[in-house]
Amino acid sequence: MPVVDVLHKSLMITAFVAVMMLAVEYFNVQTRGVLLATVHGARWRQYLVAAALGAIPGCLGAYAVVALYAHRRVTLGALVAAMIATSGDETFVMLALFPKTALMMTLGLAAVGIAAGWLSDVLLPARWLPDAAKCRALEVHAEAECRCYPRGEIVNQWRTPSPYRATLVVALALFVFAIATGHVGPVAWSWKRISLLAVTGLGLFIASTVPEHFLEQHLWRHVAVRHVPRVFAWTTGALGLLAVLNAFVDLPALVSSNPWQALAAAAGLGILPESGPHLVFVTMFADGAMPLSILVASSIVQDGHGMLPLLATSKRAFALVKLLNVVSGVAVGGAMLALGY
Numbered sequence: 001m002p003v004v005d006v007l008h009k010s011l012m013i014t015a016f017v018a019v020m021m022l023a024v025e026y027f028n029v030q031t032r033g034v035l036l037a038t039v040h041g042a043r044w045r046q047y048l049v050a051a052a053l054g055a056i057p058g059c060l061g062a063y064a065v066v067a068l069y070a071h072r073r074v075t076l077g078a079l080v081a082a083m084i085a086t087s088g089d090e091t092f093v094m095l096a097l098f099p100k101t102a103l104m105m106t107l108g109l110a111a112v113g114i115a116a117g118w119l120s121d122v123l124l125p126a127r128w129l130p131d132a133a134k135c136r137a138l139e140v141h142a143e144a145e146c147r148c149y150p151r152g153e154i155v156n157q158w159r160t161p162s163p164y165r166a167t168l169v170v171a172l173a174l175f176v177f178a179i180a181t182g183h184v185g186p187v188a189w190s191w192k193r194i195s196l197l198a199v200t201g202l203g204l205f206i207a208s209t210v211p212e213h214f215l216e217q218h219l220w221r222h223v224a225v226r227h228v229p230r231v232f233a234w235t236t237g238a239l240g241l242l243a244v245l246n247a248f249v250d251l252p253a254l255v256s257s258n259p260w261q262a263l264a265a266a267a268g269l270g271i272l273p274e275s276g277p278h279l280v281f282v283t284m285f286a287d288g289a290m291p292l293s294i295l296v297a298s299s300i301v302q303d304g305h306g307m308l309p310l311l312a313t314s315k316r317a318f319a320l321v322k323l324l325n326v327v328s329g330v331a332v333g334g335a336m337l338a339l340g341y
Helices: 003-030 043-055 060-070 076-085 090-097 099-123 154-159 163-180 191-209 212-248 251-257 259-269 279-286 292-301 308-313 315-338
Strands: none
Touching: 003 090, 003 163, 003 191, 003 212, 043 060, 043 076, 043 099, 060 076, 060 308, 076 099, 076 315, 090 099, 090 212, 090 279, 099 292, 099 315, 154 191, 163 191, 163 212, 191 212, 212 279, 251 259, 259 292, 259 315, 279 292, 292 315, 308 315
8 A cells, every 4th residue: 555545545534524523512511411411320230331432433422431430330341331432443444444344243232232231240259340439530521511502603714714713624624525526535426525525514614613712621621632643643544654664474364363463462452541552453354354353352352442531530450341241252252263154
């Protein structure tokens, strides 16, 4: 894969990921914590809501469950369910590269997370559980005063647009043009091109209408400044590494001849509380160089940045959840690999 192709593909993936992140931020604030309010009640409701939050692309849902666990509003099993269901920022990349498989896999991870969460609460001895004292360090950011669609103020916002709004809107408009003309994404009209246009159009609407507070704090500082450069760097690095390896090594043959070692490597790398390194497995699967079972194992074990806040609350809980995720990932991935997937 030439350097130009690597950069072109990285830009396309990063742009799609950025637009999806804008949409998730918008949804998170618009719901005003309604989803979080449903977590109270029976344990099965906790597992379902925690898995649903974890399944949201990115780390926002995982952060919310960590905050709820820190206040002991959910059980350790609910935390396990969320961390198995989440794949961090890699979910955005998977949606860009193989959307149908990514959606089916997300549903499957949520189901595995619910089952593993229930088993964790039922089987773990009480002496293994972290101290039940509530933590006051983390708070759920409810965004009670944020209006994402300020009727009557949108025209005024455009009379003197901020540099953040102008930059985002121009960039998204150029991305819409590039998709529509076939310079980015599929060359021919298809459902994938239509989906890209629809998602990017949503991002353009969001950047054009939200108030300055939301635009600067959520879209610019969080998505554009914090996440986009990291996603581009890791995506470019992963694609570049695979391009170099493919030039010297037959990766599909190597993985097919050492599938169990590849599974162990995926599970081991998944322990890192970081979004980025796991993109190697995502891109290898997208290129047909790796079976689904190894990607599933990687996705079950890894949780992007979702677990980082837990380190500040309870290192014991962090280690225990990671151990349970590794066991779940190796068990499910190993079963799929043994069945030929």
